Amino acid sequence: DxxxxxxxPSLSVQEGRISILNCDYTNSMFDYFLWYKKxxxxxxxxxxxxxxIKDKNEDGRFTVFLNKSAKHLSLHIVPSxxxxxxxYFCAASRGGAGNMLTFGGGTRLMVKP
Amino acid sequence: DTAVSQTPKYLVTxxxxxxxxxxxxxxxxxTMYWYKQDSKKFLKIxxxxxxxxxxxxxTVPNRFSPKSxxxxxxxxxINSLxxxxxxxYFCASSQASGFGNTIYFGEGxxxxxx
Numbered sequence: 001d002x003x004x005x006x007x008x009p010s011l012s013v014q015e016g017r018i019s020i021l022n023c024d025y026t027n028s029m030f031d032y033f034l035w036y037k038k039x040x041x042x043x044x045x046x047x048x049x050x051x052x053i054k055d056k057n058e059d060g061r062f063t064v065f066l067n068k069s070a071k072h073l074s075l076h077i078v079p080s081x082x083x084x085x086x087x088y089f090c091a092a093s094r095g096g097a098g099n100m101l102t103f104g105g106g107t108r109l110m111v112k113p
Numbered sequence: 114d115t116a117v118s119q120t121p122k123y124l125v126t127x128x129x130x131x132x133x134x135x136x137x138x139x140x141x142x143x144t145m146y147w148y149k150q151d152s153k154k155f156l157k158i159x160x161x162x163x164x165x166x167x168x169x170x171x172t173v174p175n176r177f178s179p180k181s182x183x184x185x186x187x188x189x190x191i192n193s194l195x196x197x198x199x200x201x202y203f204c205a206s207s208q209a210s211g212f213g214n215t216i217y218f219g220e221g222x223x224x225x226x227x
Contacts, residue, residue: 032213043117043203043218044156051213089156099144099210100169103156 003027004092006104013111019077021107023090026071030092034101035064035075038087047088048075080111116140117219119204125225126194133190134222136204144168144210145187147179148218150201159202162187163210194226 005024013019021035031052036044050057050064050073057064063076077084090104119136126132138145146169147159161169165181176192191198201221207214 034215036218041220043205043220046215046217049213049215087154091156095211099207099214099216100158100161100171101148101156101216102158105153105155 001026002105003030004090004102004104006088006090006107008107009105010108010110013080013109015082015111015113016079019075019080019084019109019111021075021077021088021090021109023073023075023104024071025073025092027092027094027102028071029094030102031095032093033064033066033073034091034093035062036089036091036103037084038089038106044089077109080109082111082113085109085111117204117206117217119202119219119222121222122220123223123225125227128194128196128226130194131190131192132194132224133188134202134204134224135186135188136219137186138204138206138217138219139185140206140208140217142206142208142217143184144207144214145181145184146205146207146216147187147189148203148205150203150221152200156203160187160189161210168210191224196226199224199226 034049035047038044087106091101117138144163160179162181204219207216
């Protein structure tokens with residue numbers, strides 16, 4: 001039973017435009033959410049996170065939005081660059097669970113020059 | 114000066130063999146993890162150790178035995194390898210095991226069982 005879902009396996013965006021990656025979760029106990037970026041043959045790299053007490057967190061070109069009532073979060077990348085092409089994983093954790101991350105299945109982002 | 118390093122990166126072995134994957138972190142973190150990425154590309158937690166003590170074991174078969182000689186190392190030993198063990202195994206670490214601690218991953222070890 002997938003508790004974290006990324007329903008779009010892939011996304012293609014033109015360079016300079018906005019990329020929006022979506023993630024849904026089912027476990028209301030999750031209270032911390034992260035986005036990881038992964039290039040082929042490399043490990044996931046931490047990108048940005050958000051606590052459930054916030055609804056937005058911004059870091060440069062990357063912004064994560066959290067809608068707790070909808071159990072939905074999204075990652076916005078503006079402007080998108082070809083180097084952003086990678087697989088993006090959404091992950092969630094809950095307090096008291098030993099910092100265990102539950103990952104979504106990933107979305108492959110392709111940014112075209 | 115890789116933060117989380119694991120060896121070997123690629124491993125091809127026959128069914129029934131025993132193999133180990135080593136992991137070391139130089140970040141001074143107290144908590145280390147093993148994650149598995151299966152053929153469907155899902156990343157799932159296997160184990161978590163905090164200061165050499167096991168804190169998470171996610172229903173992994175007994176054939177998998179993690180060993181943490183010190184808090185900078187967490188090795189994964191697998192006995193009697195099966196075809197279904199073929200996957201990418203990621204070692205990771207975080208400052209602590211509590212809420213909000215960012216987890217940093219190694220580059221992965223590609224295990225193929227033939």
